[in-house]
Amino acid sequence: MARRNQHSREELQDLAVAAVLEIAERDGVHAVSARSVARQIGYAPGMLYHLFENRDDLILHANARTLDTLAAAMDKAAAKKTPEKALLAMALAYLQLAQQESPRWRLLFEHVMAEGAEVPAWYQAHSERLFALLEQQLQLLAPTRAPSARQLAARAIWSGVHGVCLLAVTGKLDVVSSVREKALVESLVTHYLAGWLAA
Amino acid sequence: MARRNQHSREELQDLAVAAVLEIAERDGVHAVSARSVARQIGYAPGMLYHLFENRDDLILHANARTLDTLAAAMDKAAAKKTPEKALLAMALAYLQLAQQESPRWRLLFEHVMAEGAEVPAWYQAHSERLFALLEQQLQLLAPTRAPSARQLAARAIWSGVHGVCLLAVTGKLDVVSSVREKALVESLVTHYLAGWLAA
């Protein structure tokens, strides 16, 4: 069978991306392969290579959707709060999402570009949106500071929170069960901010 | 050919681990495979499965060596310093090592256990040594605080520093080139500590 023309190119891309996320959630990250995704959307594996450049491209499209979900959750979490509380709420929103939809986030955390391949600009734009949300609150919190200082603080906070979420989701943190991940994020954000503001 | 008995089991394990690290450094992380490692040490791929349980086991042994190198560097960096300076020095030692031997660290950062497999206890012991080094300094810095508070702080700091190193090595941080990684680590550690001590 060939040329059925049931879906537009864009529809097929959406179907494939949705299939990636669904398979990851249902069968685990390891189960996401060109063949499994193709089977799920009812096409041959080769079809995926007319829709995406390669596997990286497909996974990045799925991960971009995950990042957008997070950006929306952070926006919501920050609404009508003081900058300090907003920053903490955004960090906790990250942790919560990463924990409750961990397969999606493992897909994001554990994805590695093929040898020599660079992360494309369009994807970086998605992740930069997150930094922008932080910088926005830091702007309100410390309007007189240099923009470069705020950029640095935003990246320091986010790298730190990212580290906690990553270790939490990939299960490398449960060394001491008494230390809860939420407490880690709270400690990291509040103490860093306190120190940063006092400096 | 079979049964040449040139090396003991332990020697062969060491050879294999060394081969993993050498191939990663020379040809890149992607080039590390059962076949390439076996070829490098002059044996058949199947041999590796008499020396290690599986690929994860082999990689973990290599990564444990990387962790031990870091622990030694941290020990050296912390010597004869005040606790605060020691903590910063240890974090910077991490960053420096991760940056200058990035293939080894990509091997560590990007390694993912097979589906359903847990990180074995003997490996966790290696990474716990790092936390212990931090807690040791925090003990000197804030001897009156509860041990659980120090455990939490050690993990918060380390998760944060880990986040920076990871993003730096895997190249996901160069969004704003003006922000240097070293400045991020310094900011993270000093401001967190300042806030933590003031609390």
Add this chain to the structure above:
DNA sequence: TCTTGTTATTAAACGGTGTTCAGATAATGA
């Protein structure tokens, strides 16, 4: 309506991966 051209789709293959295992070979102990 018939034909031609275009486009979506697939089957099959290629070279790679981790892993298993029966069998071959050399060292060892009796």
Add this chain to the structure above:
DNA sequence: TCATTATCTGAACACCGTTTAATAACAAGA
């Protein structure tokens, strides 16, 4: 010297990402 034991290999299995020639269905024109 012979039987046993431990070491090591070759070949296979099932999977992976990816490419490509061939095919079938649609669209357009005559």
